[in-house]
Structures are given as structure tokens and as C-alpha cells.
Amino acid sequence: xxxxxxxxxxxxxxxxxxxxxxxxxxxxxxxxxxxxxxxxxxxxxxxxxxxxxxxxxxxxxxxxxxxxxxxxxxxxxxxxxxxxxxxxxxxxxxxxxxxxxxxxxxxxxxxxxxxxxxxxxxxxxxxxxxxxxxxxxxxxxxxxxxxxxxxxxxxxxxxxxxxxxxxxxxxxxxxxxxxxxxxxxxxxxxxxxxxxxxxxxxxxxxxxxxxxxxxxxxxxxxxxxxxxxxxxxxxxxxxxxxxxxxxxxxxxxxxxxxxxxxxxxxxxxxxxxxxxxxxxxxxxxxxxxxxxxxxxxxxxxxxxxxxxxxxxxxxxxxxxxxxxxxxxxxxxxxxxxxxxxxxxx
Numbered sequence: 128x129x130x131x132x133x134x135x136x137x138x139x140x141x142x143x144x145x146x147x148x149x150x151x152x153x154x155x156x157x158x159x160x161x162x163x164x165x166x167x168x169x170x171x172x173x174x175x176x177x178x179x180x181x182x183x184x185x186x187x188x189x190x191x192x193x194x195x196x197x198x199x200x201x202x203x204x205x206x207x208x209x210x211x212x213x214x215x216x217x218x219x220x221x222x223x224x225x226x227x228x229x230x231x232x233x234x235x236x237x238x239x240x241x242x243x244x245x246x247x248x249x250x251x252x253x254x255x256x257x258x259x260x261x262x263x264x265x266x267x268x269x270x271x272x273x274x275x276x277x278x279x280x281x282x283x284x285x286x287x288x289x290x291x292x293x294x295x296x297x298x299x300x301x302x303x304x305x306x307x308x309x310x311x312x313x314x315x316x317x318x319x320x321x322x323x324x325x326x327x328x329x330x331x332x333x334x335x336x337x338x339x340x341x342x343x344x345x346x347x348x349x350x351x352x353x354x355x356x357x358x359x360x361x362x363x364x365x366x367x368x369x370x371x372x373x374x375x376x377x378x379x380x381x382x383x384x385x386x387x388x389x390x391x392x393x394x395x396x397x398x399x400x401x402x403x404x405x406x407x408x409x410x411x412x413x414x415x416x417x418x419x420x421x422x423x424x425x426x427x428x429x430x431x432x433x434x435x436x437x438x439x440x441x442x443x444x445x446x447x448x449x450x451x452x453x454x455x456x457x458x459x460x461x462x463x464x465x466x467x468x469x470x471x472x
Contacts, residue, residue: 215307218321220286224307235268236275239417240375243472244276246424250369252283255322256427257361258330260371261349261455262338264380266412269373269422273330274309276422288321289330315360322364333357333448340397342384346377347463349456355448359438367427370451372458375420378469419472421462425454 215221236242250256260273274287290313291305311317313331321327332338333352341348361368382399389398389405403411428451437443466472 218288218309218311219306220288220309221307224304225309228308232271232275233279235415236272236279239415240268240272240379240420241417241472242272242276242420242422244280244422244424246426247276247281249424249426250277250281250328251367251427252281253326255326255364255366256328256369257318257322257357257364257366258287258328258369258371258424259357259451259455260330260332260373261347261459262332262334262376263341263346263373264339264376264382266380267339267376268379268415269376269420270330270332271308272376272420273371273373273422277328285328287328287330290318290332292336315356315363318360319364322360322366331357331360333452336396340385340399341377341382343377343381346381347374347459349452349459352448352452355441355444358444358447358451361430362433362437362444363435365431365434367429367431368447368451369427370425370454370458372423372425372455372462373420374459374462374466375418375469378418379415379420381416418469419466421466421472423458423462425458 214223250258258273260269262269270289274289277287278284286309288309288311291310292313311321311329318329321329333356334350335353337350341350357368380401382401384400386398386400390396398405401411402416403414405411407414428447
């Protein structure tokens with residue numbers, strides 16, 4: 128009986144081996160490990176695999192090799208280079224998506240709006256800075272043009288993040304796409320990390336969504352700058368404020384009227400009537416009129432003398448806010464007076 132049992136067990140092992148399955152003889156299931164090591168290397172191996180090997184151990188150079196003092200850092204050459212074109216940062220900004228949309232942005236910047244950017248030396252080459260601008264137009268084109276001006280013409284081109292309203296997230300595709308280009312939810316914690324901790328350039332529009340509702344006859348009249356939240360942000364982060372004046376956006380995408388009934392039905396923050404919307408539908412988002420853009424970056428306002436404790440002084444906060452607004456309004460008025468044509472500048 129004993130011999131029959133042994134023969135049956137051996138047959139099962141042979142059958143398992145023929146089928147390519149693990150058997151009881153396999154080292155992985157506790158079977159014997161063939162020792163092929165000599166006296167100088169007593170470690171057991173199986174099929175070239177040594178379970179006692181350290182995968183992080185550096186290779187030992189041969190005797191007489193010039194690289195006996197091998198620096199572990201040379202192993203970095205074995206790691207593939209980072210593909211920055213596919214990089215997505217902590218804020219969701221995608222360099223790959225930006226590169227895909229850049230030809231379209233540059234078409235508008237160089238050939239459609241023919242942007243005349245002035246005073247770029249006022250934008251810090253390094254460190255955080257809060258860029259504050261006037262805002263206007265349905266689907267405002269001023270934000271991407273300001274960002275392209277810094278990207279294309281600044282001596283130290285770097286990404287610009289924009290603080291945006293929460294309503295962007297309410298529209299399928301729009302919130303995700305704008306986030307890939309650098310839109311960040313306007314929250315104090317986000318602003319502090321971007322400006323103080325990471326030293327980024329941040330673009331803000333203190334007029335808010337009410338600026339994009341302005342009708343054509345209200346163009347270039349800046350709305351109230353809220354309660355000075357952008358000033359508090361700059362004080363907490365101790366970064367300069369760079370005022371920016373923009374003209375051209377009001378004529379590029381003008382608003383002639385609003386339809387409150389359609390606004391309630393569609394759920395949009397407003398339902399504008401202009402030269403392209405609603406009769407051209409979603410295509411109106413790209414049908415800007417070819418107005419000549421002028422963007423002027425003004426001298427930065429140093430906020431290093433202030434700290435978080437100054438944010439409680441509402442009189443000081445409102446005073447700085449009014450000063451920034453007046454500077455931008457004065458410069459906007461000056462740019463309008465000096466231009467000879469809406470279309471040619």
C-alpha cells in the first residue's frame with residue numbers, strides 16, 4: 128500500500144509540473160532549495176534568484192575599477208527624466224493642457240486682440256505677488272490675456288494662478304477646464320498657501336462677478352472692491368499688490384441686456400444678450416470682437432510693513448482698497464483718453 132501511495136503522489140507531481148502549476152516540490156511552497164553556491168558564497172540560489180539578496184544594495188565594482196568610490200547619486204541617471212508636459216501640480220494645473228491651449232491663447236493675444244502690454248517690469252521676477260485688475264465682459268477675456276502677457280513677455284515667465292468664484296464649478300466641463308489652466312477657488316487658505324508658502328503670482332478681480340454683468344453703457348466704470356478681502360490676503364501673506372489696468376475687454380464681448388426669466392430657467396448667474404449670444408449658442412464663447420487690448424501693470428504697493436494683526440483694522444483695509452481702486456480707475460481713464468480707435472488703438 129505504501130508503494131502505491133508514493134507512486135500516486137509522484138504521478139500527481141508530474142502532472143502538475145506538466146500543466147505548469149506549482150507543486151509541493153516548488154521552493155515557493157516550502158520545497159527543497161538546490162544549493163549551487165560554493166564555499167566562498169554559501170548563500171542558496173534557485174534559478175538565478177537569491178531570496179537573501181538586498182534589492183537596494185549598490186553593485187560592488189571590480190578590483191582595479193576607477194569607480195571604487197561610487198557616488199550613489201549617479202544612479203539618478205538610470206531614472207527616466209520627468210515629463211513636465213504631463214505634470215499636474217497640487218492645484219490641478221496641467222502643463223500638458225496649458226500647452227495644448229497655448230496656440231489658441233497666443234492667436235488671440237498676438238493677432239486678434241493685438242495686446243499691448245506695458246509695465247511688466249513691475250511684476251516681481253520671484254516671490255509671491257497679488258495682481259489686482261479691473262474686470263469686464265461676458266466670458267471675460269481679460270484674465271487669460273493678463274496671464275499670457277506675463278507668460279510671453281516677462282523676463283522670468285512663470286505660471287499665474289487666478290482666484291475664481293465658486294460658480295465656475297457649477298457648469299459641467301467649465302470648472303474642470305479652467306482648473307487645468309490655473310483657476311483656484313477663492314478661499315483665504317488657498318490664497319495664503321499660493322502667495323506666502325509657495326511664492327506664486329496670483330491674479331484677483333476684486334469687483335467679482337458683478338463686474339461681468341456690466342452693460343455696455345456702464346463700461347470702464349469700476350464697481351466697488353468688496354470689503355477689501357484682497358487687501359487682507361496681501362497683509363497676511365506680506366506680499367506686494369500689483370494693480371493692473373485693462374481696456375479692450377468691454378468692446379471684445381459687450382453685454383447689451385439681461386434676460387432674468389432665462390437666467391432662472393437655465394440656472395446661469397446671468398443670461399446676457401450680446402453680438403453672439405444666445406443666437407450662436409456655445410460657439411459665442413470664442414466669437415470675441417477684435418478690439419485692441421492695452422494692459423498696463425502699475426507700480427507695486429509694498430505690503431511688507433503690515434501683518435495679520437492689521438487685517439482687523441477695517442479702516443486701514445478699506446483705505447488701501449480704495450487707493451488700489453482709484454489707481455486702476457485713473458489709469459483706465461488715461462488709457463481710454465489716449466487711444467484713437469477701439470479696433471486699432
